[in-house]
Amino acid sequence: MNEENKAEKKKSLSPAMKMLIASLLLVAAALVQHFVFGMVGVVEARQDLIMTDTEVTISYGFDMQASFYSPGARHFFFSARDGMQNMSSTGELRWQEAYDMVQPLMIGRGDKVAVGEPGGRSIYVFNAAGLLYTADLPHPVLYFTVNPTGFLSTILQTDSGYMIKVFNPSNPNDPDYGYRAVINDANIFPFSVDVSDCGTFVAKAFWDVNTLMFSRLTFGFFRGVDSRGMHDGFFASNSFPDEFIYRIRFTSGGRKLLVLSDQQIIGFTVEDGSREKAWSIPLYNRPELFTIGENHFAFVTGDPFLNEPNAKNPGVLHIYDFNGRPTGTYNLGRRATHLHMGFNAILVGTGRTFYAINTNGTRKWTYSAIHDVQDMIFLDNTDTVLLAGGARATVMRRLR
Numbered sequence: 457m458n459e460e461n462k463a464e465k466k467k468s469l470s471p472a473m474k475m476l477i478a479s480l481l482l483v484a485a486a487l488v489q490h491f492v493f494g495m496v497g498v499v500e501a502r503q504d505l506i507m508t509d510t511e512v513t514i515s516y517g518f519d520m521q522a523s524f525y526s527p528g529a530r531h532f533f534f535s536a537r538d539g540m541q542n543m544s545s546t547g548e549l550r551w552q553e554a555y556d557m558v559q560p561l562m563i564g565r566g567d568k569v570a571v572g573e574p575g576g577r578s579i580y581v582f583n584a585a586g587l588l589y590t591a592d593l594p595h596p597v598l599y600f601t602v603n604p605t606g607f608l609s610t611i612l613q614t615d616s617g618y619m620i621k622v623f624n625p626s627n628p629n630d631p632d633y634g635y636r637a638v639i640n641d642a643n644i645f646p647f648s649v650d651v652s653d654c655g656t657f658v659a660k661a662f663w664d665v666n667t668l669m670f671s672r673l674t675f676g677f678f679r680g681v682d683s684r685g686m687h688d689g690f691f692a693s694n695s696f697p698d699e700f701i702y703r704i705r706f707t708s709g710g711r712k713l714l715v716l717s718d719q720q721i722i723g724f725t726v727e728d729g730s731r732e733k734a735w736s737i738p739l740y741n742r743p744e745l746f747t748i749g750e751n752h753f754a755f756v757t758g759d760p761f762l763n764e765p766n767a768k769n770p771g772v773l774h775i776y777d778f779n780g781r782p783t784g785t786y787n788l789g790r791r792a793t794h795l796h797m798g799f800n801a802i803l804v805g806t807g808r809t810f811y812a813i814n815t816n817g818t819r820k821w822t823y824s825a826i827h828d829v830q831d832m833i834f835l836d837n838t839d840t841v842l843l844a845g846g847a848r849a850t851v852m853r854r855l856r
Contacts, residue, residue, distance in 0.1 A: 512547035512851035521557075524842055524849060525564035526835050528798050531584065532842060533569050534849075535562040540571060540582060545835045545842075545851055551586045566604025572597055581608055581625070589628040595619055599648070603706065607651040607678075609658075616640050620649050620660060622678065635678050641666070650713075651678055652706045657726050659713050661701040671696040673704065673715060675724075675731050692731045705748055707778050714753060714778070716746055721755075723780050735780030740766040745804075749797030752777050752815050756792040756804065773804055775815050784817025798834035803841070805832060812838055821854065 516522045516536055526532040531550060534541040539554040557573045564570075568588070572579035575596040581588045588606055595612035602608050606625030611618060620637040627633035635658055639646060648661040655678055662672045675692040700718045706726075707714060712734070715722040721737040744758030754775045760767030771788040786804075794805030801820065802813045810832050812820040820838060831844040839854035 512545070514543070514849045516847060516849075518847050521560050522830075522844065522849070523560070523562045524831060524833060524844055525562055525569050526798070526833050526842065527564070527567040527584070528834060528836070529567065529584065530836050532833075532835060533562065533564065533582065535560050535569075535571050540569075540580065542582070542584070542586070545840060547851070553580065553582070553587050555580060563601050565602055568602050568604055568606050570600060570602035570608055572600050574598070579608060579610065581606060581623075581628075588625060589623070591623045591628055593621070599646075601648075601650060601705075603651055603653055604708065605653050605655065607655055609649040609651055611646050611649060614638070617642060617644075618646050620646055622649070622651055622658060624655065624678075647671075647701060648704045650705050652711070652726070653709060655679070656728075657706070659704050659706065659726075661704050661715070663700065668697060671699050671701040671717065673701065675713075675726060677729075691729050694731075694733070702743075703746070707748070708750060712778055714748065716743065716755075718742070721753075721776075721780075723778065737776065737780060738766075740764045741768050741770065744770070745792050745795035747795045747797045747802070749800070749802075751800065752783065752797070754795065754797060754802050754804075756788070756795060758791070771806070773802065773813060773817075775802065775813075775817060777815075783815050784813070786811070786813050786817050786819065794829070794832060796831075796833050799838050801834070801838045803832060803834055803838075805829065 514534055520536040523535045524532055531542055531544050534543060537557055537560055539552060541552045542550045544550060559573045560571050561573055562569055562571045567584045568581065570579055570581045577593045579591045579600055581591065581602060591608050593610065593612060595614050597610050598613050599611040600608060608623040610621050612621060618639045622635035624633040643666045645663040646660060647663060651658050658676045658678050660674045664670055664672050673694045674690060676690045696717060701715060703716045705714050711726055713724040713726055720739055723734045725732045725734045741757035741760045743755045746755040747753065752775055754773060757768045757770055757772045759770060771790045771792060773786040773788060775784040776782050788804065788806050790806045792804055792806055796803040800815050804811050804813060808825040808829055810823045814820060825843065827845055829843060830846060833842050835842055835851065841852055843850050843852055
């Protein structure tokens with residue numbers, strides 16, 4: 457992979473350092489998949505929202521690794537160790553698909569979801585109608601994500617390094633329809649990859665320790681016909697010395713790329729064979745939670761960076777549009793434990809207490825649960841939620 461290899465003399469790493477970096481890669485990949493950077497919360501006694509139990513419940517074992525995702529279309533996906541179910545928000549089972557995983561991880565965007573597990577060799581991609589395809593992996597998976605049009609991006613662990621492999625939903629297991637890049641340099645570690653909704657562009661983020669430690673972001677074409685003979689379709693890159701990129705993601709439409717690092721959030725405009733840094737938001741606190749919606753993104757401030765005079769208080773929700781403009785803030789007054797976006801609103805939790813916040817920063821409602829909460833997500837609208845606990849999830853609706 458030419459853009460990931462350098463002609464200059466490479467820095468030699470000890471086996472212990474290589475093992476440490478590999479461990480960091482696995483930890484960071486897990487954090488990015490869940491979009492969580494720390495979870496501490498306390499219970500708030502105040503409750504100013506009355507919710508009614510719809511009597512739609514889903515029961516599961518404490519050890520079933522249950523997770524939920526809703527595309528906001530009157531149905532939701534329920535993933536567990538023994539398979540996937542799709543249910544309507546009124547409780548009807550629409551379809552189910554069996555699989556067997558120890559630690560299933562579900563990633564959802566738009567009406568697509570992908571389910572795999574660390575070290576696995578298969579990833580299942582679903583849409584609202586059922587199983588879209590199964591991706592067969594030549595190596596164990598370290599990281600994966602799916603985009604709204606069904607392109608599955610993976611980072612795999614090979615015997616000599618890493619492989620980035622992207623599956624095209626039109627013909628997922630035919631190599632002529634996909635994208636593949638091999639990294640045989642032991643000092644380069646891929647951390648995130650994504651494909652534009654239109655299937656034209658591929659963006660990849662790496663940590664490079666050949667000479668100095670820095671992150672690199674590369675841009676390329678997905679299809680060989682667009683690459684004009686360029687190796688791996690590569691057409692541009694950016695370097696970030698002493699900076700770590702957590703996550704990259706194309707926004708809806710595929711012409712903008714959001715980049716979250718440990719120092720800033722960057723917006724790139726991507727065109728045919730070019731990219732331009734459109735804006736940058738400096739970070740003065742560790743981003744405790746980060747989420748991306750249809751037209752906005754949001755994050756909650758965590759611990760301030762050391763000796764940072766511009767640091768904010770922990771527990772402040774910041775909301776921006778895709779042009780990098782702030783649209784609202786909301787002070788939670790405590791650490792956040794949950795963050796979810798849908799219907800142009802943000803659902804943020806602090807322990808058992810949840811707030812629905814408009815993108816302008818105004819509060820729609822507050823709800824305090826009686827028991828511990830694993831997750832809460834919007835379903836049909838901002839007044840219908842799925843409240844998931846350790847062994848049961850319940851559909852609840854707001855009483856006006």
